[in-house]
Amino acid sequence: MLLPIIEIYEKLLDYFGYQNWWPASDDYEMLIGAILTQNTNWRNVEKALSFLKKPLDPISILNMEQSKLAELIKPSGYYNQKAERIIRFTRWLIDTFGSIKAIKENNQPNLRQKLLELKGIGPETADSMLVYAFDKPVFIIDAYTRRLFGRLGYPVPKSYEAFRLQIETALGEHFMLRICNEFHALIVKQAKCFCKAKPMCSGCPLNKNCRYYTDHQQAN
DNA sequence: CTCCAGGACAAGC
DNA sequence: GCTTGTCATGGA
Numbered sequence: 001m002l003l004p005i006i007e008i009y010e011k012l013l014d015y016f017g018y019q020n021w022w023p024a025s026d027d028y029e030m031l032i033g034a035i036l037t038q039n040t041n042w043r044n045v046e047k048a049l050s051f052l053k054k055p056l057d058p059i060s061i062l063n064m065e066q067s068k069l070a071e072l073i074k075p076s077g078y079y080n081q082k083a084e085r086i087i088r089f090t091r092w093l094i095d096t097f098g099s100i101k102a103i104k105e106n107n108q109p110n111l112r113q114k115l116l117e118l119k120g121i122g123p124e125t126a127d128s129m130l131v132y133a134f135d136k137p138v139f140i141i142d143a144y145t146r147r148l149f150g151r152l153g154y155p156v157p158k159s160y161e162a163f164r165l166q167i168e169t170a171l172g173e174h175f176m177l178r179i180c181n182e183f184h185a186l187i188v189k190q191a192k193c194f195c196k197a198k199p200m201c202s203g204c205p206l207n208k209n210c211r212y213y214t215d216h217q218q219a220n
Numbered sequence: 221c222t223c224c225a226g227g228a229c230a231a232g233c
Numbered sequence: 234g235c236t237t238g239t240c241a242t243g244g245a
Contacts, residue, residue, distance in 0.1 A: 037225090037226055037227090038226085038227040039226085039228080039240090040225060040227085040242075040243095041225040041226085041242085041243070043225090043243075043244075044225080044241095044244090045226090074241090074242075077225090077240080079240095079242080080240075081239095081240060082240095085228090119229080120228070120229085122227060122228045122229080123228090124226080124227060125227070125228080142226050143226070143227085144226065145226095159234095184226085187226090191226080
């Protein structure tokens with residue numbers, strides 16, 4: 001009945017292939033992108049990033065006026081709070097660890113908890129950072145994930161943590177960085193290709209597992 | 221015109 | 234605990 005979670009992953013992978021996320025040229029750009037994409041279309045994030053001087057580096061961001069940064073990232077929306085969040089996060093990163101490299105090499109304990117203590121970094125942003133910049137295994141929950149699993153018939157807890165633990169537990173031996181990394185990217189890819197607004201998405205590799213899929217020829 | 225997009229937070233209950 | 238208002242641009 002319910003498709004085992006790892007089979008969802010396999011079907012998506014077979015159909016779409018490896019996504020090789022995150023779309024950024026280095027770790028710091030990834031971290032900034034994670035904040036910029038909060039409730040925002042990725043196209044707008046790309047536009048915002050294009051106005052920032054690359055390669056992005058923490059020091060030059062910290063040397064910038066917040067109002068100046070806000071102006072540059074305007075296309076991403078919520079630009080005032082995002083500028084504040086980017087600067088606050090970067091300040092914390094440099095003051096606490098010195099560099100991103102230092103975090104990855106020293107295997108910081110409770111990194112997820114520390115990220116969540118920062119104002120402006122919620123569970124999804126923190127988990128994206130952990131998987132795509134800090135190489136820590138976590139199953140990322142987002143709006144697409146909720147919608148997809150809901151349509152596949154799974155219970156979808158409203159609590160982020162409950163949902164995350166449910167999936168991580170169900171993944172069992174498959175719960176590892178590689179899978180977390182690729183799975184989330186595949187879910188986003190699937191959502192962009194098939195699940196815009198309509199429940200019935202012909203061509204989707206998960207179509208026959210979808211609650212809204214009705215095919216009388218196939219029904220037993 | 222309305223609605224949504226790879227959320228987070230604070231206030232109110 | 235859960236629900237609602239707020240933040241904001243750009244494309245469909």
